[in-house]
Amino acid sequence: MTTPPTFPTLPGQGSSVHKKPLFSTRVASHVSGREVRAGLYAHALYEFELTFDGLDSSGGFLGLQAQSLQTLIGFFLTAQGQLNSFLYVDPTDSAVSGQTVGTGDGTTTAFMLGRAIGGYFEPVSYVTGISSVTVNGVATGAYAFTAPNTITFSSAPASGAAIAWTGTYAFQCRFLDDQMDFEEFASGAWQNKSIKFRSIR
Template identity: 80%
Template sequence: MTTPPTFPALPGQGWSVHKKPVFSTRVASHVSGREVRAGLYAHALYEFELTFNGLDSSGEFAGLQAQSLQILMGFFLTAQGRLNTFLYVDPTDSAATGQFIGTGDGSTTTFTLGRAIGGYFEPVSYVTAIFGVTVNGAPASNYSFTAPNTITFAGAPIAGQAVAWTGTYAFQCRFLDDQMDFEEITSGAWQNKSVKFRSIR
């Protein structure tokens, strides 16, 4: 599996940043007034919206990173709008430390890497690095990683043993639009007030 490109981190990114968890629920109403509800997503998808207050196109604005306009625009063009996927590293949600992911039962060898947010646990979208895996608190090395987010042990962890991992991850995303609006606010300086994309599974 080829690793998708990573969304560029640019110094001209400003505030605010929007992050919106999204579920999909089908609701069927009965003549009695009762409702039947069915969740269509096992886990939330996330919509992001970023703002770039300053982008350099001429190399004159060193603090904005030289040709950051071309970097961002080129990234969008390479993705071909909504067509292709990329990775977004959310600075506030990109690392797991000693994260519990399951309990051995003596037969299961494959575990999905995930993270907890509050009291909610879900698989991470795309693992970018694994720094360690433990079984019952002891470091494990008899496993292999399969992108985007699973590990498989050569031998199943013993029943009752906790499996945990430490590492980093990103959100695998697609742009929400096939067009992107860049505005030149002064000679060589540009801005983009709304870059929208959404995670995928």
């Protein structure tokens, strides 16, 4: 599996970032007023919206990365709009340390890596690095990693053994639109007030 490209980190990105967890619930209403609800997603998808207050097209702005406009446009063109996926590293949600992901039962060998947020556990979208995997607190290398987020042990961990990992991850995403709007507000200086993309599975 080829690792998707990573969304570029640029100095002109604005401080305003929107992050929206999304679920999908089917609701069937009855004449009695009762409802039947069915959740269609096991875990949330995440929608992001970024702004870029300053992008350089000429190399004339010391505080901005030279030709950052071309970098961002080139990234969008490479993705071909909504067609291809990429990785987005959320600075506030991209690493775990000693995160428990399961408990051995003596039979199961494959475990999906994840993270807890506010007491809620879910699989991470795409693992970008594994520093350590432990079984009952003891580090082990007797596993194979399968992208995007699964480890498989060579032999099943013992019943009751806690499985934990330390590492980094990103959100695998696609752009929500096939076009992107850039505005030149001064000679060689550009901005983009809304870049939207959503995580995928």
